[in-house]
Structure formats: structure tokens, C-alpha cells
Amino acid sequence: MDSHDTGAAPAPPHSETTLRVNGEPRTLDLDHRRVLLDLLREDLGLTGAKKGCDHGQCGACTVLVDGRRVNSCLLLAVTLDGAEVTTVEGLAGHGGDPHPLQRAFLERDAFQCGYCTPGQICSAVGMLAEAAAGHPSHVTDPAAPSGEPVELVRAEIRERLSGNLCRCGAYPRIADAVEDVI
Template identity: 65%
Template sequence: MDATHTLPTGSEIALTVNGHPHTLAVDHRATLLDVLRDRLGLTGAKPGCEHGQCGACTVLVEGRRVNSCLLLAVAQDGTRVTTVEGLAGADGPHPLQRAFVEQDALQCGFCTPGQLCSAVAVLAETAGATPPVDEAALRDLLSGNLCRCGAYQGIVRAVRQVQADAEAAR
């Protein structure tokens, strides 16, 4: 007797995205980027290279920066995800978002959401470092996010500004 088995092609997952819980039926092949953009309408993270090399799709999963184009959504069941849309607080834009504007850290804006999410994670990773992270190390930490417009100088200035503000607040 020849038995044919049909394997499921999707699963139900629960995600908390930008503080809001979501339960979704997702295809097993869907990436986290697909779910964020196509199912939840959060289009800040961008599909750039779709190989994890450009950083345009960077979001935070459990506070860690990740390339959402490389993560299967089903593997993220139960996690907390923060996108660029979730960085601002009740009191307005995230300090880094304000610094990006003040330091002219963007041009076309395509990479900006991924740059912001990556930089937020870098700030958390390096907070309280003694000695403080220098510019060369900061550039290295941010190197996973490409900017075709060349706004790197402004991006580094913006992150350094937020670092300095945090240091002064201590």
C-alpha cells in the first residue's frame, strides 16, 4: 500500500512587534522580513540584497540586531521584534532618530531604517564601555549596514552624539 503524506506548509506563530502582540499563520518559507512588510504593513525594513549583506532589512529581535531577510518567521515564534517604526517612544522620536536628522545622517533614506536599528543595538551593546568605544571601533560595529549614498560620516556623528549625551547624563 502506497501512503502519501501531505506535509503542512505553514504554522501559526506569535510575535510581539513594537510592543503589540500578533498571532499569524505563516508559510514555512516566509522570512521575518516578508511577515513584517507583507502581513503587518511595517515597511521600514527594506529588502535590499536579500542575502544578509547590505543590512537594509535590519531589525531587533530580543534586542539583538538581525538581518530579517535571513530569518524564517516560524523560527521567531514567541520573540519580541522591534522595527524602525517601534523606536520612537511616547515622548517622540528616539534620540538616535533626532540625531540622524541633526547630523544629516541620511540622503535617500533607503538604508536609514536598518542603520537606525543597527545603531540602537550598537549603543546598547557598548553602553558603559570603559574606555568608551572609539570611532574606529564604532565604524567596525556598524559595518554590516551599507549606504549607497555615502552618509557614513553623518551616521557616525549621530551615534557619537547619542553616546556623548548618554555619557553626560550619567
């Protein structure tokens, strides 16, 4: 043993990272191992995104990064320097009015326990943008013109939201709520 060795493990690497979270700039000293979900929930107090499986399989942690939906439990926060992160809390309008999808979920009673709902809503917001940009899904008609907006029929909605699980089985009402917004 080296006479200078204290026996303590070296501190994990940290980096200063600046994110815009729900429109607000945040500069943070981040442990390189910290995932976005833990940063949002534990450091910033934004508890909408939920820790479901912690393996990127359930979608309860879905948020938007630069407008694209992501599983925040898998994304290292330090990789997001300069990114725009939007959580379910940030979807409301400037006057605090609910996002149209939030309103539709309430009107359609598109949840039971509500645990998956923030991830479902963020995923639906991202899905609407993807379809509008012409990104095909597994069920998109191969004859559909490339790059044109994809028509969101029920099968498209269900396929595009299939990465977000609901243990209560509220899928029909979730699809109804999305249909109400398109």
C-alpha cells in the same frame, strides 16, 4: 499515477506563531518558508525595513529581535515564536517622540536617499546595547576589561556598523549621529 493523486503539490507547512511586534502581540499562521522581512512588510504593513540585497549582506533589513540586531531577510519568521521584534517604526517613545538616534540622524543629516536609514538606526540601537554589555568588536583593545562596557570611539562605531551599507556614502554623518547619542 495513483488514481487518488490530483497532481497538485501539497500545501507548504504552516504553524501558528505569536510574536510581539513593536510591543503589540500578533498571532499568525505562518508558512515555514516566510522570512521576517516579508512578514513585516507584506503582512503587517511595516515598511521601514527595506529589502536591499535579500542575502544578508547590506543591512537595509536590520531590525531588533529580543534587543539584538538581525538581518530580517535571512530569519525565518516561524522560528520567532514568543520573540519581541522591534522595527524602526517601534523605536519612537510612547508619546510619539522620535528615538534619540532618529533625532540625531535628522539633526546630522545622516542620510541622503534614506533607503538604508531604518536599518542603520536599528543597527545603531543594537550596537549601543552590545557595547554597553561589554561585547567586544574586531577593533576593541584586547587589554580592555572583559565584560565591561566598551568605549565607543569612532573606530568602534565604524566597525560595529560596518554590516550596514550606504550606497550614498553618508558614513561620516552616520558616525556623527551615533556619537551625539553616546
